[in-house]
Amino acid sequence: MSKYKLVHYINQFYGGIGGEEKADIPAEKRAGAIGPGLALNQAFGDEAEIVSTIICGDSWFNENLEEAKKTVLEMVREDQPDVFIAGPAFNAGRYGVACGAISEAVKNELGIPVVTGMYIENPGADMYREKVYIIETKNSAADMRKAAPKMAKLALKLAKGEEIGASAEDNYLPNGIRKNFFEKKRGSERAVEMLLAKINGKAYTTEYPMPDFDRVDPQPAIKDLSKATVALVTSGGIVPKGNPDRIESSSATKFGEYDITGVEDLTAETYETAHGGYDPVYANQDADRVLPVDVMREFEREGIIGKLHNKFYTTTGNGTAVASAKKFAEEIARRLIADGVDAILLTST
Amino acid sequence: MVKEIERAGLPVVHMCTVTPISLTVGANRIIPAIAIPHPLGNPELSAEDEYKLRKSLVAKALDALTKEVEDQTVFE
Numbered sequence: 001m002s003k004y005k006l007v008h009y010i011n012q013f014y015g016g017i018g019g020e021e022k023a024d025i026p027a028e029k030r031a032g033a034i035g036p037g038l039a040l041n042q043a044f045g046d047e048a049e050i051v052s053t054i055i056c057g058d059s060w061f062n063e064n065l066e067e068a069k070k071t072v073l074e075m076v077r078e079d080q081p082d083v084f085i086a087g088p089a090f091n092a093g094r095y096g097v098a099c100g101a102i103s104e105a106v107k108n109e110l111g112i113p114v115v116t117g118m119y120i121e122n123p124g125a126d127m128y129r130e131k132v133y134i135i136e137t138k139n140s141a142a143d144m145r146k147a148a149p150k151m152a153k154l155a156l157k158l159a160k161g162e163e164i165g166a167s168a169e170d171n172y173l174p175n176g177i178r179k180n181f182f183e184k185k186r187g188s189e190r191a192v193e194m195l196l197a198k199i200n201g202k203a204y205t206t207e208y209p210m211p212d213f214d215r216v217d218p219q220p221a222i223k224d225l226s227k228a229t230v231a232l233v234t235s236g237g238i239v240p241k242g243n244p245d246r247i248e249s250s251s252a253t254k255f256g257e258y259d260i261t262g263v264e265d266l267t268a269e270t271y272e273t274a275h276g277g278y279d280p281v282y283a284n285q286d287a288d289r290v291l292p293v294d295v296m297r298e299f300e301r302e303g304i305i306g307k308l309h310n311k312f313y314t315t316t317g318n319g320t321a322v323a324s325a326k327k328f329a330e331e332i333a334r335r336l337i338a339d340g341v342d343a344i345l346l347t348s349t
Numbered sequence: 350m351v352k353e354i355e356r357a358g359l360p361v362v363h364m365c366t367v368t369p370i371s372l373t374v375g376a377n378r379i380i381p382a383i384a385i386p387h388p389l390g391n392p393e394l395s396a397e398d399e400y401k402l403r404k405s406l407v408a409k410a411l412d413a414l415t416k417e418v419e420d421q422t423v424f425e
Contacts, residue, residue: 210373216352218377219360221417230411235350236388282387288403289390295404305411315350329350333357341359343414345407346351348365349385 004048004159007076008037009086009102011095015055023094027056027068029075039144040085043152048159052079058094061102068098069105076106082159084110088117088147089124091139096124103132113158117151120173129173133164136173168205228342231309233332235317235325236290236349237275238266238283247316249276255315255328257335260308265294277318278349290347309341317348351376362410364388368423378413379423380406 012022014035033041033050041050054075061068076084084106089096096118103114117135118125125134133154137147150171157164167174183190190207197204222228239247245256263270266287273283273290288294296308313332317325336344351363352375363376366388371379382388389403413424 214352215375216356216377218418218420218422219355219358222360222414225411225415228414230414233350233354278386280386282390282392285392286390289387289392289399292389292403292407294400295407298404299407299411304408317350325350326353329353330357332350333354333359336354336359337357344354344359344361345410345414346354346361346363347382347388348363348367348371349388 003044003046004082004156005051005079006040006044006048006083006085006155006159007079007081008033008040008050008053009072009084009099010035010037010053010055011061011089011092011098012055012057013092013095015053017055017057023057023059024063025055025057026060026064027054027071027075029054036088036144036148039148040152040155043149044156047156048082048152050085051081056098058092058098061098062094065101069102072102073105073109076112077110081112083155084112084114085151085155086114086116088135088137088144088151089119089122090117090137090141090143091119091122093123096122097127098124100124100128100132100134104128107132113155115151115155115158115172117147125173130175133158133170133172133175135171222343225305226303227306229307229309229340230296230305230343230345231336231339231341232291232293232296232312233344233346234291234312234314234348235320236283236314236347237273237316237318238271238287238291238312238314239274241270241272243272243274247274247314249274249316250318250320252316252318252320252324252328255313255332257311257313257332259311260293261310263293264297266291273349275316275318275349283349290349292345292347296345306342309336309339311335311339360414362413364406364410372421372423375421377418377421378410378416379421380410380413381423381425382406 034053037050086099086103089099099116103116107114117137119139135151137143194204271287273280283290299305300308355361362378364380365371366382366385
């Protein structure tokens with residue numbers, strides 16, 4: 001049986017040419033496997049082998065992106081490999097970006113399957129995880145021993161044209177592609193098993209990982225509320241009756257900005273909620289239950305607050321992506337600051 | 350949204366019913382509300398009592414904006 005052929009891309013450091021001072025060397029090709037390629041070859045056993053290694057300086061690649069891609073693509077094309085493999089770059093930023101960029105180019109322009117590898121926080125990971133298979137590695141070369149078999153396994157699958165499993169099975173960074181499949185056990189059984197494992201302090205794997213949340217320090221308090229302009233913002237979907245901007249009932253792609261100059265009270269005739277996922281009856285009867293315009297007006301008249309801002313901002317928080325909410329809020333905050341608002345009361349359902 | 354507005358430089362008070370979510374996403378001033386579909390109301394009360402309830406909750410929220418906090422704080 002003939003072996004599958006691979007071309008391997010590595011940087012000047014792993015190519016044994018030098019460190020940072022050699023990062024500006026142009027791409028060159030050598031026969032056979034070098035450095036990390038030896039570990040990959042070992043992992044391939046007698047099924048595949050690296051026929052050539054392209055060594056390229058990280059700075060040269062990134063600073064001469066178009067020329068670099070063209071040069072390396074030509075080197076790969078000459079050898080017609082079954083699979084192209086790059087790195088792993090671990091947590092080396094420019095190397096990771098180079099691995100991602102050249103892998104994408106080989107895949108798209110030469111139609112050759114590609115595998116690379118890097119640490120999840122390598123900037124190349126977010127840039128290329130949806131474009132090419134990136135095996136998740138730890139942040140240093142000490143992980144090579146574990147990374148090599150994972151990269152080799154996926155490379156062999158690609159060479160053979162086998163079906164690629166889910167990211168968790170084949171160890172690549174989730175690329176945003178979801179595949180439907182039938183679990184052997186139904187949801188309730190899986191949930192109870194997870195719960196029991198959790199209670200017993202045993203390992204379990206969630207089927208719905210929560211995104212990572214970062215923290216923001218509290219802003220200083222308002223010194224004199226009676227001079228402050230306060231604005232209302234809500235993720236409860238309160239909109240003028242008829243939802244003029246058609247804010248989606250779930251997974252919102254937009255927020256609304258509505259003028260409440262002269263509005264003393266939200267009524268069933270004038271306002272409603274666009275929010276799916278909670279019973280809208282109460283908010284539709286009286287939207288003040290979500291967006292308290294009526295009492296804010298009273299506090300304004302009484303001088304407890306300086307002013308209720310004449311616009312409110314709204315979206316639906318139902319299934320809305322964190323990334324979308326972040327984008328909405330950045331724009332909302334920009335407008336509020338531009339309008340001289342001092343503080344925000346944000347309500348959620 | 351609470352966090353991004355606060356990051357941009359405005360103090361925010363978050364009024365919500367499920368305070369653990371608010372804590373998880375990183376709100377710093379939190380006022381527990383009544384119920385998910387009517388955080389600032391209670392349809393079982395008379396209109397007058399419901400208004401009073403809302404007024405007390407919003408007063409508490411406004412008060413929270415005047416309090417310095419070091420860390421995430423739920424104003425019970």
